Amino acid sequence: MKTVIIIITILLAVAVIFLGFIILRATVFKAPAADEIINSDEPEIIIEEEPEQPVEEEPEEVLAEDKIAAIEIYLGGDRNNGILLGEAVYGLTSQEAFTIYGEYFSETGYLFARENEEYIFEPGSIHYLYVYALIPESGWDYIRERIIIPGNPEIDENIKLSIDNPSDNEIIKEAGKSNIRISGWSADFGYQDTTGIESIEVYLNGPKEFGKLLGKAEYGIERQDVANAYGNANYTNSGYSLYFDGSDLEAGSENTLYIYSFSSSGNYYLGLRDIIIEGEKKEPNAFISVEANLSDQSIEISGWAINKNDILEGRPRNLDIEYSIKKIVFTSNRTGNEDIFSMNIDGTELIQLTDLPGQDNYPAVSPDGKKIAYTSDINGTWQIMVMDWNGKNKKQITNNPWRSGYPAWSFDGRFIYFEAYVDGNWDIFRMKNDGSSIKRLTFNSNTPDWHPCGYPYRYKIIYESGTINNEDLYIMDHDGTNIKRISSANMRKRVPAVSAYGEIIVFSDNESLYTMDSKGENIKKISGDLSGCRHSDISPDNKYITFESTIDGQEEIFIIEPDGSNPVRLTNIQGNDSDPFFLYQAP
Known part of the structure; x- marks a missing residue:
C-alpha cells in the first residue's frame, strides 16, 4: 500500500513538472508577430513576383527637315487673313504625282474632307483656297487656287457698278501699299428718283462671309459724268471711294477685291478686281497641286505636295493610258476673226472656245489636258491667256509692255515658257503657270530665239534660234544654262515638237515636215507631197502627229502617223486653220 502511494506521488510530480515545462515553453518561446521580427539567423524566404513589363512606347517619328511635314488649308485669304479650314492628312497615294514624277513620289498626296454645316456657297460664286505646305528647313509655302462653285449666280441687271480704281491687274507700288484706293460709281437703274444704292462694301480674297472685310466705302460722292451719261440728275451722287491699308500683303502676291453694291431693293451686284503687289514673290520650295469640291453638304480638298529640290526630272508618260478625251485645239479665222477651236481627232464635234474681239492663236495644252494657254491680242499687244480645256475661266496671266506669245508648258505643268519681243528681238522667257516669277532665259541681241517646246519629263526647253533661212534647233535647261545645238545637219529647222519619251523631234523647214532622233540624226521627211507644213505636235500616246x-x-x-503614213485632212472650210495641238485627258 505504501509502495503504491509512493508510485502515485512520483507520477503526479512528473506530471506537474511536465505541465510546468509546457507552460514555460509557451510563455518563453511565444512566436513573435511578423512586425516584431528584427533579425533572424534563419534565411528569409522571398517569393519573387513576376516583374511588371514596361509598356513599349511607339518611337516618335523623326520628320526629315527637307520633307513636307504638314498641310494647312485656308479659305478666303492667306494665313494672316483667311479662314483656317484645318490640317490635311498627308502621305497618301497620289496617282497624278506618280504619273508625272515617278514611283518615289507616289506617297505625296493629301486629303482634307469634312461635312459642311457652317458655310453656304452660292451658285456661281468665286472663292480662293490657300493651301500651305510646311518644309521644316525652309518654312511655309502656299498655292492660291481659284474655285468656282457650280451653278449660275443671281444677278440683278438693274444694278450697275463701275470700278475706276484700281485698274484690273494693276501693280500696287510699294510706296502706295499702305493707302490703296478703291473708287467708282454705282446706281440701281430700277430707281429713277434716287441712286437706289444703300451701301458699298469691299472684301479681300473672298466673298462676303469668307473674305476679309476692308470696310464700307464712302458713298454719295458727286459724279456729274454719270448723271450726264444716263440723263438722270438723281444719279449725280453715285460715286464711292475707300482707302485701305495693304501693308501686310506679300510682295508679288495676287489679290482679289470683292466690291458689293447693295440696293434698296434688297439685291446686290458684285464686281471683282485683281491687283498685284509690287515686288518679287518669294520663290517657293514646294510644288503643290489642288483639286477642290466645295458644297453646302461637304468640303473636300486633295492634291499632292513635293519639295521641289527633290525633283530633278519626272518619268516618261505611259503610252498605254486609256484617254477618255481625245481632241485637237487649233486657230481658225473661219468666223472672220482668229479664235481658238477644238475638235475630235477625226475632225468632228467642232467647238469655238474663244470669241474676243482681238486675235487668239497659238494654243498649247497642259500635260493633264485640263488647261489651254494661248496668245491673245489685248489692246494691240500680245499677252498670254489661260483657260479651261472647254473654254471656261479665261484669265490673262501676263501684262507685259512687250509682245508675249507662243506659250509652251513644262512637263509637269508648273511652268510656262514663251517668246517675247524685247529690245527689237525675240527671246525665250519662263514663268510660273499663274504668270508670276517671269525670268528671261536667252539674250541674243541679233538672233531670234523663239518657238519654245517643253521637253518631256525633264526641265529642259527645245527651241528655234537663228536668222531667216539659217534657223536651227537648240536645247537648254529651263534656267537658260547648258545650251546645245541638237543637229549639225545643214538645213532649216523650225518650230519643234517632241515625243513623249523624247526620242523623236518633229520640225519644219518651212515647207515640209521632218523627224529626227534626240541626237539630231536619222532625219526623215514625213509630209510627202504636202506643202507649207508647219506647227506640228505629237499626241501623248505617240500614235499621231498633227500639223x-x-x-x-x-x-x-x-x-499623220509618225512614219509619215496615212495622212488625213481634218478641216475643209473656208478660212485658215492652223497651230494644232493635241488635247488628251485621262479619266
Whole structure:
C-alpha cells in the first residue's frame, strides 16, 4: 500500500513538472508577430513576383527637315487673313504625282474632307483656297487656287457698278501699299428718283462671309459724268471711294477685291478686281497641286505636295493610258476673226472656245489636258491667256509692255515658257503657270530665239534660234544654262515638237515636215507631197502627229502617223486653220 502511494506521488510530480515545462515553453518561446521580427539567423524566404513589363512606347517619328511635314488649308485669304479650314492628312497615294514624277513620289498626296454645316456657297460664286505646305528647313509655302462653285449666280441687271480704281491687274507700288484706293460709281437703274444704292462694301480674297472685310466705302460722292451719261440728275451722287491699308500683303502676291453694291431693293451686284503687289514673290520650295469640291453638304480638298529640290526630272508618260478625251485645239479665222477651236481627232464635234474681239492663236495644252494657254491680242499687244480645256475661266496671266506669245508648258505643268519681243528681238522667257516669277532665259541681241517646246519629263526647253533661212534647233535647261545645238545637219529647222519619251523631234523647214532622233540624226521627211507644213505636235500616246499644211491657198489641219503614213485632212472650210495641238485627258 505504501509502495503504491509512493508510485502515485512520483507520477503526479512528473506530471506537474511536465505541465510546468509546457507552460514555460509557451510563455518563453511565444512566436513573435511578423512586425516584431528584427533579425533572424534563419534565411528569409522571398517569393519573387513576376516583374511588371514596361509598356513599349511607339518611337516618335523623326520628320526629315527637307520633307513636307504638314498641310494647312485656308479659305478666303492667306494665313494672316483667311479662314483656317484645318490640317490635311498627308502621305497618301497620289496617282497624278506618280504619273508625272515617278514611283518615289507616289506617297505625296493629301486629303482634307469634312461635312459642311457652317458655310453656304452660292451658285456661281468665286472663292480662293490657300493651301500651305510646311518644309521644316525652309518654312511655309502656299498655292492660291481659284474655285468656282457650280451653278449660275443671281444677278440683278438693274444694278450697275463701275470700278475706276484700281485698274484690273494693276501693280500696287510699294510706296502706295499702305493707302490703296478703291473708287467708282454705282446706281440701281430700277430707281429713277434716287441712286437706289444703300451701301458699298469691299472684301479681300473672298466673298462676303469668307473674305476679309476692308470696310464700307464712302458713298454719295458727286459724279456729274454719270448723271450726264444716263440723263438722270438723281444719279449725280453715285460715286464711292475707300482707302485701305495693304501693308501686310506679300510682295508679288495676287489679290482679289470683292466690291458689293447693295440696293434698296434688297439685291446686290458684285464686281471683282485683281491687283498685284509690287515686288518679287518669294520663290517657293514646294510644288503643290489642288483639286477642290466645295458644297453646302461637304468640303473636300486633295492634291499632292513635293519639295521641289527633290525633283530633278519626272518619268516618261505611259503610252498605254486609256484617254477618255481625245481632241485637237487649233486657230481658225473661219468666223472672220482668229479664235481658238477644238475638235475630235477625226475632225468632228467642232467647238469655238474663244470669241474676243482681238486675235487668239497659238494654243498649247497642259500635260493633264485640263488647261489651254494661248496668245491673245489685248489692246494691240500680245499677252498670254489661260483657260479651261472647254473654254471656261479665261484669265490673262501676263501684262507685259512687250509682245508675249507662243506659250509652251513644262512637263509637269508648273511652268510656262514663251517668246517675247524685247529690245527689237525675240527671246525665250519662263514663268510660273499663274504668270508670276517671269525670268528671261536667252539674250541674243541679233538672233531670234523663239518657238519654245517643253521637253518631256525633264526641265529642259527645245527651241528655234537663228536668222531667216539659217534657223536651227537648240536645247537648254529651263534656267537658260547648258545650251546645245541638237543637229549639225545643214538645213532649216523650225518650230519643234517632241515625243513623249523624247526620242523623236518633229520640225519644219518651212515647207515640209521632218523627224529626227534626240541626237539630231536619222532625219526623215514625213509630209510627202504636202506643202507649207508647219506647227506640228505629237499626241501623248505617240500614235499621231498633227500639223498645218497649205491647200489651195489656205491653211488646213492634218493628222499623220509618225512614219509619215496615212495622212488625213481634218478641216475643209473656208478660212485658215492652223497651230494644232493635241488635247488628251485621262479619266
